[in-house]
Amino acid sequence: MAYNELIKNFEKVRAYMREFYVYGFKSRTEYNGKSTRSYDDERRRLESWLGEYMSFTQTPEGKNVFLSVDSRITKKNPFYKAWKAKSFTDGDITLHFVIFDILYEPSIRKTLAELIEDIDQRLDSAMSFDESTLRKKLKEYESEGIVRIEKEGRKVFYSRMPDIDISQLVDAIDFFSEAAPCGVIGSFLQERLQEHEERFSFKHHYITQAMDSAVMETLFEAIRLRRYVTLDNLGKWAGEVKSVCLVPLKIYISAQNGRQNLIAYHERGNRISSYRLDYITNVKLGDPCVEFEQYREILKRAESHMWGVNCKWNPNQTEHVEFEIRVDADEQYIVQRLEREKRCGRVEQVDENHYRYVADVYDTTEMIPWVRSFISRITKMNFSNRSAENLFKTDIQEMYRMYGIEGGDDDAV
Amino acid sequence: MMLFSELYSVYYNTVAKIIECALEPGTTEKELQKCVEENAFSESVMTILPALKSGKWPLLNKDLSPKLEHKPSMPLTLLEQRWLKAILDDPRVRLFGVEFPELEGIEPLFTREDYKIFDQYNDGDPFEDETYIRNFCLIMSAIKECRPVRITMRNRHGKDLWVRFCPKGFEYSLKDDKIRILADGCKFRQFNLGRVTSCQYYNGHGPWRETPKEDVVKTLTLQITDERNALERVMLHFAHFEKQAERVDDRTYLLRMNYYESDETEIVIRVLSFGPCVKVIEPESFIDLIKERLLAQKSCELR
Numbered sequence: 001m002a003y004n005e006l007i008k009n010f011e012k013v014r015a016y017m018r019e020f021y022v023y024g025f026k027s028r029t030e031y032n033g034k035s036t037r038s039y040d041d042e043r044r045r046l047e048s049w050l051g052e053y054m055s056f057t058q059t060p061e062g063k064n065v066f067l068s069v070d071s072r073i074t075k076k077n078p079f080y081k082a083w084k085a086k087s088f089t090d091g092d093i094t095l096h097f098v099i100f101d102i103l104y105e106p107s108i109r110k111t112l113a114e115l116i117e118d119i120d121q122r123l124d125s126a127m128s129f130d131e132s133t134l135r136k137k138l139k140e141y142e143s144e145g146i147v148r149i150e151k152e153g154r155k156v157f158y159s160r161m162p163d164i165d166i167s168q169l170v171d172a173i174d175f176f177s178e179a180a181p182c183g184v185i186g187s188f189l190q191e192r193l194q195e196h197e198e199r200f201s202f203k204h205h206y207i208t209q210a211m212d213s214a215v216m217e218t219l220f221e222a223i224r225l226r227r228y229v230t231l232d233n234l235g236k237w238a239g240e241v242k243s244v245c246l247v248p249l250k251i252y253i254s255a256q257n258g259r260q261n262l263i264a265y266h267e268r269g270n271r272i273s274s275y276r277l278d279y280i281t282n283v284k285l286g287d288p289c290v291e292f293e294q295y296r297e298i299l300k301r302a303e304s305h306m307w308g309v310n311c312k313w314n315p316n317q318t319e320h321v322e323f324e325i326r327v328d329a330d331e332q333y334i335v336q337r338l339e340r341e342k343r344c345g346r347v348e349q350v351d352e353n354h355y356r357y358v359a360d361v362y363d364t365t366e367m368i369p370w371v372r373s374f375i376s377r378i379t380k381m382n383f384s385n386r387s388a389e390n391l392f393k394t395d396i397q398e399m400y401r402m403y404g405i406e407g408g409d410d411d412a413v
Numbered sequence: 414m415m416l417f418s419e420l421y422s423v424y425y426n427t428v429a430k431i432i433e434c435a436l437e438p439g440t441t442e443k444e445l446q447k448c449v450e451e452n453a454f455s456e457s458v459m460t461i462l463p464a465l466k467s468g469k470w471p472l473l474n475k476d477l478s479p480k481l482e483h484k485p486s487m488p489l490t491l492l493e494q495r496w497l498k499a500i501l502d503d504p505r506v507r508l509f510g511v512e513f514p515e516l517e518g519i520e521p522l523f524t525r526e527d528y529k530i531f532d533q534y535n536d537g538d539p540f541e542d543e544t545y546i547r548n549f550c551l552i553m554s555a556i557k558e559c560r561p562v563r564i565t566m567r568n569r570h571g572k573d574l575w576v577r578f579c580p581k582g583f584e585y586s587l588k589d590d591k592i593r594i595l596a597d598g599c600k601f602r603q604f605n606l607g608r609v610t611s612c613q614y615y616n617g618h619g620p621w622r623e624t625p626k627e628d629v630v631k632t633l634t635l636q637i638t639d640e641r642n643a644l645e646r647v648m649l650h651f652a653h654f655e656k657q658a659e660r661v662d663d664r665t666y667l668l669r670m671n672y673y674e675s676d677e678t679e680i681v682i683r684v685l686s687f688g689p690c691v692k693v694i695e696p697e698s699f700i701d702l703i704k705e706r707l708l709a710q711k712s713c714e715l716r
Binding site for chain 1: 414415416417418419420421422423424425426428429432454457460470471480481482483485486487488490491492493494496497499500505506508509511513515516521522526527529530531533535536556582583584585586587588589593595642645646648650652653654655656657658659660673682683688689692700703704705708713714715
């Protein structure tokens with residue numbers, strides 16, 4: 001099939017975008033399981049959409065493609081462009097414009113026969129549509145909320161839905177299209193607005209999340225309707241894709257590591273588990289789940305012990321974490337850091353120069369990166385998960401070695 | 414209700430702009446071509462206008478006038494309405510002073526119960542505070558009208574100070590949940606909006622000779638040892654920087670990334686959080702910052 005810069009299925013390009021942006025060190029030959037033609041087509045598409053962010057490096061293995069974006073400067077998430085590249089037929093685009101040209105205001109109501117006649121007239125019969133094609137398109141537009149279908153006796157009338165003026169929302173749409181979940185939808189709305197200067201830029205902005213927008217939107221729909229879903233999940237360790245049936249309860253979004261997780265009840269395993277959105281494909285809505293509120297209540301109770309995304313069914317299965325840090329008199333900002341950054345647990349003052357953080361969490365290892373951020377002032381530590389504590393201490397020893405810091409007390413870390 | 418739909422496509426939007434442009438008498442092909450160049454993808458010039466001209470998409474006549482009679486428009490889709498309804502429930506929307514009764518009866522795409530930013534800091538800005546909203550609105554107007562402002566703010570030591578400057582824009586951090594005002598015409602680059610206690614237009618004259626000191630971009634090289642899934646964690650964590658990665662061998666990678674000097678302390682902390690899986694290779698000054706912390710840690714005698 002000839003190359004087309006538009007695509008029918010988002011999944012393939014989603015995988016490539018992620019590879020090029022997050023990693024960007026693979027050469028063409030390393031895209032296992034994919035034909036070189038497929039690679040060339042996807043690379044060309046991405047270059048057409050995101051050319052200004054795309055670069056190449058030559059390595060002994062071949063040419064590597066990577067995407068590099070300073071999201072603090074870029075006011076619009078460039079990955080949203082991929083969501084605006086859906087393919088269509090010649091009939092689809094023609095019909096779209098001609099339907100809304102005939103139904104140009106909500107008061108205009110037409111029957112199917114009238115529409116067919118008007119379309120023929122508008123297009124000088126350059127392209128004609130049968131009743132079935134037109135009815136199907138109008139039905140599709142009804143489900144998208146842009147066409148109204150009304151039955152009066154034996155007659156069916158079609159009209160456009162009323163227009164809503166969003167011009168007063170310009171700044172809000174600009175802001176939330178980058179700062180709210182499923183922001184790509186805000187980007188669709190931006191296309192409808194007059195050109196204007198954007199006033200917001202964004203720091204700590206994980207634009208990769210855009211690639212998982214459709215997965216997130218379907219999961220929100222399942223949550224709204226309190227339904228089961230079946231989805232394909234790429235297992236973290238096994239590396240295999242497995243189909244699972246879940247009750248989606250909440251989406252956990254990270255502002256610090258760019259990951260988004262679905263927290264869901266796994267009925268067969270009788271557990272609450274988390275699933276990375278970027279590992280999920282093929283989400284399908286299932287039957288209503290009558291126990292949804294009950295499961296959500298269980299999650300709500302569990303949240304006070306969750307540091308990250310790991311959760312347990314039994315709230316008593318927690319691990320105790322305690323560590324103390326040294327804080328000089330002029331370093332109150334460190335205490336503020338503890339207070340500001342803690343997600344559960346409490347901060348206690350031990351003495352004039354020492355503060356203790358205490359918590360009971362489901363998974364101590366999730367907290368380790370945060371504890372490490374206090375390296376330079378950790379004086380005591382007591383984790384009930386001894387392996388986690390030992391690993392933490394061994395890691396610090398390893399860091400001393402890496403940076404050539406030797407000597408001192410051999411037992412101290 | 415589909416998110417990946419041609420209804421939102423660059424092609425549909427561009428064709429709408431072309432028809433709108435063609436409705437103007439005397440529009441030339443060059444002007445239509447410009448619509449494609451400005452609105453579509455870089456390779457779209459090879460498809461959109463040829464499809465319209467050839468009659469593949471029979472929406473234009475031979476003389477490039479449109480077969481249609483009205484400026485193209487499409488009502489808001491249900492998906493767009495649901496997303497708007499969802500953001501209207503966000504406390505931050507109060508900043509924009511918008512109400513949208515037209516969406517009555519529309520179900521939001523998500524509610525605050527449906528998601529959680531689980532690692533956001535606890536001392537975010539007071540988005541529903543009247544003074545905060547008033548200050549935001551005044552500064553937003555000043556940005557749009559290119560007018561200077563005079564703000565009074567409380568610094569981190571609890572002392573009040575005032576400063577006059579020209580606001581240029583806002584910067585929002587989801588992690589901090591804070592808005593910063595980007596400034597010009599004074600020596601500071603930015604101010605935390607949450608620290609501003611009062612704010613007025615400044616009606617005095619310049620000279621506005623002062624400009625903020627430029628934030629120097631520095632480059633950092635990290636060596637990643639791919640243990641405990643470190644490669645993926647590091648690459649995702651630093652994804653929002655300008656960066657380039659290179660494979661050294663099967664389990665070792667190099668990551669070169671640019672960062673702003675003003676964020677250096679934060680980057681030191683973020684690098685430390687990866688423990689021994691990440692080693693700073695250069696610059697020497699950054700290595701020294703890491704060593705300084707490790708030496709201080711050693712002196713803590715943690716056992």
